[in-house]
Amino acid sequence: MLYRKILLSILFVSLSSYVFAQNSSISGFVKDSTTTISGASVILKNTKTGITTDSKGYFELTGLAKGAYIIQVTYLGYIAELKRVTLKENEKLSINFSLKRDLRLLNDVAIDGKTKTREIKESGFSVNAIETKKFANTTADLNQILNRSTGVRIREQGGLGSDFKFSINGLSGKQVKFFIDGIPMDVMGSAMSLNNIPVNLAERLEVYKGVVPVQLGADAMGGAVNVITNQKVSNYLDLSHSYGSFSTNRSALTGQYVHEKTGIIVKGSGFLNSSVNNYKMKDVDVVVGGVREGNYISDVTDAEYVKADVRRFHDNYLSALGQVEVGITNKTWADVLFIGAGYNEGHQDLQTGFDQNTVYGKVRRTNYAKSGTLRYKKDNLFTEGLNFSAFAARSKDTYKTTDTLFRNYNWDGTWYDKGYTEMGNGIKTIANIVRPRTYAMGNLSYVINSKHSLNLNYTLDHLKNENFNQLQVDRDSLPGLINKQIIGFAFQQNLLENRLVNTFFGKYYHLGLARAKYINGAYALMDTTFGNFGYGVASRYKLTQGLGIKASYEHTYRLQEAEEMFGDGLNLQGNPDLKPERSDNINFGAYYGFKINKSSFFIEASGFYRNAKDFIFPVPDVRSKLLKNENQSSVRITGFESEVRYNYAQLLSLTLNLTYQNAINTTKLGQTESYYVEGTYKNKIPNQPWLFGNADFTIGKDNLLGKDTRLQFNWFTQYVNWFYLTWESKGNPNGKSDIPTQFIHNASLSYSFQKGRYNISAECRNLTDHLAYDNFKLQKPGRSFSVKLRYFIQ
Known part of the structure; x- marks a missing residue:
C-alpha cells in the first residue's frame, strides 16, 4: 500500500x-x-x-x-x-x-490574397469597400465613384459644386454621415465635401449601410462613408490638374515628407476647383415680346413664354482648400501624434431654387472655414492589447448669401421688376450664418485574447449658430446651440477559428438644444434635452473559406443637425420643432468568392429593412417657395441589392450591380404644417429612385506601349428607372410629373509611363448626351469632355 x-x-x-x-x-x-x-x-x-x-x-x-x-x-x-x-x-x-x-507578388495580391477591401466586405457589417487605385487617373470626384456602388444613389442639383443628396438604401441627407480617416468630414469645413474631393486624395472608400461601427462615434441612422487616405510613412507627392467642358478646372495636391533623423513628418493636401457651369438647359421657358431695354423688360403686357434651349448664365463656382499636419510616428509614448490646420472657402453663383422653375440672376453664396486639429494614437498603452486614439478639432464656418435685387429672372437672362427679392424676401438681404464648432473623440480598445476584444468610444460635438442680416442696423441675431454627446461600447467575438465573428454594441445619445422660435410675433429662446439608448449586433459566419453569410441589426437614433434646425440660408428654411429620428435597421446577406486560374469572382447579395419613426423629410413650402424639413411619423423601407465582380489577372475587371428599394409612408393619420398625410398612406416617398443599377468595365495592359507603361480603358453605365416627383396618389396619373428612365454612359482612356510617375487621361461623360435629371427634376450637364495630367512619385 x-x-x-x-x-x-x-x-x-x-x-x-x-x-x-x-x-x-x-x-x-x-x-x-x-x-x-x-x-x-x-x-x-x-x-x-x-x-x-x-x-x-x-x-x-x-x-x-x-x-x-x-x-x-x-x-x-x-x-x-x-x-x-x-x-x-x-x-x-x-x-x-x-x-x-513582397514587390514580386504585388501585382497578384488582389487576385490570390485578400485585399483590405475584400477583408472589410467579409466583416459582419453590411459594407461596400472600394479601392480607388484604378480611378486615380480619371477626373472623377468621390461622389461619382460612390455613385457606382451598390445601394448608393447620389442626386446632384446641377454641375460642379452644386448641392447633392446622398442616399444609402433609401435613407439620405443628414441620415448619412461622412468621415475622413474616421473623423467627421464637416469638421474640416464646408468645402470639404464629396463632390469637391478628387479621387486621388483617397486610397479606399468604405460605405456602411444602416449599421455603423462604434468607433466612428456617429448617430448615422442611414449609414456612413469613411474615406481612407494614404497612411504610409514614406515620402510621396501626388499632383494633378484637369480641364474640361464648361470651363471646368480641377487641381489637386497631396504629399508627405519624412525626416529620417528626427522622425518628423509633414503632410499636406489641397485642391482648387472652378467651373462656369454654362451647360445647355433644354426645353425651358424663355420670354418673347414685351418692351425691352437690353435684358430688362420694362413692360410685360405683350410678353409670353415659349420653350427653347439656352445656356445657364449665372452658375460660376470656385472652391479651394488647404491643409497641413506636422507630427511624429512610432515613438515609445506615441504611435501617432499630429497637429494640423486647415482653411477653405467657396464662391458660388446660384442659378435656381430647389426646382428649375425658379431662376436666379444675381444671388450669390460665399463660405469660409478654418480649423485646427490634434490627433493622437498609442497601441499597447500601459499594457499589451490596450489601444487608445483621440482626435480634437476647433473650427468656424461662415456662410454669406447675397439677395439684394427686386427682380424676376428668366432662363434667357431677361428680367423684370417685382415687389420682392429674387429669393422672395421683402427686404434686401445679406444673410450671414456663423457656426463655431468644437469636436472631440476618444476611442479605447482592448484585446482580451485572440477570441475576445472590447471597444469604448466617446464623442462630443458642440456647435453654436448665429443667423443675421448684415444690412439691418438694428438686426436681431437668432442664436442657437446644438450639443451632442454619444457613448458607444462594443464587444467582439472571434469564434470557431475565426469562422464566426459577432459584434455586440450599445450606444447612448444625448442632445442639448437651444434655439429661437417665433411665438406671438416675437422670438423666444427655447431649451430642450434628449437622451436615449441604441443597441445592435453584427455577425458573420464562414461556411467555407470563400462563402459566408452575415446579418446585422440596430435600434438607432439620429439627432438633428444645424441646417435642419436653423436653415442653410439658401433653399432650406429652419424648423426649430424637429424631433430626433429613430429607426430599426436590419441587414442580411451572403457572399461567395472563388478563383479559377487567373480569374477571380465575387458575388454578393443582401436584403434590408428600415422602419423609421419621426422621419425627417424635406417638403416644398408653397408660400415661401423654399424647402422645409418635417417629421414624417413613420416610413418603412425594404429592398434588396446584388453585385457581381469579375477580375482576370491585372488585365480586366467587370462589376455589375442592381438595387431595389421600396420606401413608403406608413403614417395612417395626421397633419403636418403644410399638408395632410392620410391621403398618402402606403405611397412611395416621392422624388426618390426605387430601382437603379450600374455596370463598370475596365481593361488595362502593362508594358503594351513600352517598358513600365500601362494603357487602361474604363466604361461606366448607370441605369435609373423612372419615379414620381410628387406623391403618387395626388393628382391625375396621366398628368403627373415624373423623372423618366435614364441610361448614362461614361468612358475614359488613360496612359501611364515610368511606373506610374507620369499619367494622362481623357474622359467623356454622358456620351450619348442624354437628357439627365436629378433632385426635383433639375437638369444635369449634357455631354462633356475633359483631360487630366497627373504626376505621382514615391
Missing part, C-alpha cells in the same frame, strides 16, 4: 511539473508599415502549433513548454518573417512582427 502511494505521488508531481512547464505563452501583433494585418499565419516551426491573427492583428499561443522556438509569420503578398525565442517556465512573452511587402 505504501508503495502505491509513493508511486502515485511521484506520478502526480511529474504530471504537475509537466503541466506547469507548459504554462508559457507567446502573444503579440502583426503589422505592416501602417496598419495591423488580419488573417496572418503564426506558427511554431517543426511543431503542430499555430494560429491566425484576429481582426486587430493580434495572436496568442498558449500552453507552451519552456524551450527554444522559431516563430514564423506569413501573409500573402508579404515577405515571411522568422524570429527565434527562448521561453522560460511560466513566461508570458510579448513579441510583435512588422511584415514587408
Whole structure:
C-alpha cells in the first residue's frame, strides 16, 4: 500500500511539473508599415502549433513548454518573417512582427490574397469597400465613384459644386454621415465635401449601410462613408490638374515628407476647383415680346413664354482648400501624434431654387472655414492589447448669401421688376450664418485574447449658430446651440477559428438644444434635452473559406443637425420643432468568392429593412417657395441589392450591380404644417429612385506601349428607372410629373509611363448626351469632355 502511494505521488508531481512547464505563452501583433494585418499565419516551426491573427492583428499561443522556438509569420503578398525565442517556465512573452511587402507578388495580391477591401466586405457589417487605385487617373470626384456602388444613389442639383443628396438604401441627407480617416468630414469645413474631393486624395472608400461601427462615434441612422487616405510613412507627392467642358478646372495636391533623423513628418493636401457651369438647359421657358431695354423688360403686357434651349448664365463656382499636419510616428509614448490646420472657402453663383422653375440672376453664396486639429494614437498603452486614439478639432464656418435685387429672372437672362427679392424676401438681404464648432473623440480598445476584444468610444460635438442680416442696423441675431454627446461600447467575438465573428454594441445619445422660435410675433429662446439608448449586433459566419453569410441589426437614433434646425440660408428654411429620428435597421446577406486560374469572382447579395419613426423629410413650402424639413411619423423601407465582380489577372475587371428599394409612408393619420398625410398612406416617398443599377468595365495592359507603361480603358453605365416627383396618389396619373428612365454612359482612356510617375487621361461623360435629371427634376450637364495630367512619385 505504501508503495502505491509513493508511486502515485511521484506520478502526480511529474504530471504537475509537466503541466506547469507548459504554462508559457507567446502573444503579440502583426503589422505592416501602417496598419495591423488580419488573417496572418503564426506558427511554431517543426511543431503542430499555430494560429491566425484576429481582426486587430493580434495572436496568442498558449500552453507552451519552456524551450527554444522559431516563430514564423506569413501573409500573402508579404515577405515571411522568422524570429527565434527562448521561453522560460511560466513566461508570458510579448513579441510583435512588422511584415514587408513582397514587390514580386504585388501585382497578384488582389487576385490570390485578400485585399483590405475584400477583408472589410467579409466583416459582419453590411459594407461596400472600394479601392480607388484604378480611378486615380480619371477626373472623377468621390461622389461619382460612390455613385457606382451598390445601394448608393447620389442626386446632384446641377454641375460642379452644386448641392447633392446622398442616399444609402433609401435613407439620405443628414441620415448619412461622412468621415475622413474616421473623423467627421464637416469638421474640416464646408468645402470639404464629396463632390469637391478628387479621387486621388483617397486610397479606399468604405460605405456602411444602416449599421455603423462604434468607433466612428456617429448617430448615422442611414449609414456612413469613411474615406481612407494614404497612411504610409514614406515620402510621396501626388499632383494633378484637369480641364474640361464648361470651363471646368480641377487641381489637386497631396504629399508627405519624412525626416529620417528626427522622425518628423509633414503632410499636406489641397485642391482648387472652378467651373462656369454654362451647360445647355433644354426645353425651358424663355420670354418673347414685351418692351425691352437690353435684358430688362420694362413692360410685360405683350410678353409670353415659349420653350427653347439656352445656356445657364449665372452658375460660376470656385472652391479651394488647404491643409497641413506636422507630427511624429512610432515613438515609445506615441504611435501617432499630429497637429494640423486647415482653411477653405467657396464662391458660388446660384442659378435656381430647389426646382428649375425658379431662376436666379444675381444671388450669390460665399463660405469660409478654418480649423485646427490634434490627433493622437498609442497601441499597447500601459499594457499589451490596450489601444487608445483621440482626435480634437476647433473650427468656424461662415456662410454669406447675397439677395439684394427686386427682380424676376428668366432662363434667357431677361428680367423684370417685382415687389420682392429674387429669393422672395421683402427686404434686401445679406444673410450671414456663423457656426463655431468644437469636436472631440476618444476611442479605447482592448484585446482580451485572440477570441475576445472590447471597444469604448466617446464623442462630443458642440456647435453654436448665429443667423443675421448684415444690412439691418438694428438686426436681431437668432442664436442657437446644438450639443451632442454619444457613448458607444462594443464587444467582439472571434469564434470557431475565426469562422464566426459577432459584434455586440450599445450606444447612448444625448442632445442639448437651444434655439429661437417665433411665438406671438416675437422670438423666444427655447431649451430642450434628449437622451436615449441604441443597441445592435453584427455577425458573420464562414461556411467555407470563400462563402459566408452575415446579418446585422440596430435600434438607432439620429439627432438633428444645424441646417435642419436653423436653415442653410439658401433653399432650406429652419424648423426649430424637429424631433430626433429613430429607426430599426436590419441587414442580411451572403457572399461567395472563388478563383479559377487567373480569374477571380465575387458575388454578393443582401436584403434590408428600415422602419423609421419621426422621419425627417424635406417638403416644398408653397408660400415661401423654399424647402422645409418635417417629421414624417413613420416610413418603412425594404429592398434588396446584388453585385457581381469579375477580375482576370491585372488585365480586366467587370462589376455589375442592381438595387431595389421600396420606401413608403406608413403614417395612417395626421397633419403636418403644410399638408395632410392620410391621403398618402402606403405611397412611395416621392422624388426618390426605387430601382437603379450600374455596370463598370475596365481593361488595362502593362508594358503594351513600352517598358513600365500601362494603357487602361474604363466604361461606366448607370441605369435609373423612372419615379414620381410628387406623391403618387395626388393628382391625375396621366398628368403627373415624373423623372423618366435614364441610361448614362461614361468612358475614359488613360496612359501611364515610368511606373506610374507620369499619367494622362481623357474622359467623356454622358456620351450619348442624354437628357439627365436629378433632385426635383433639375437638369444635369449634357455631354462633356475633359483631360487630366497627373504626376505621382514615391
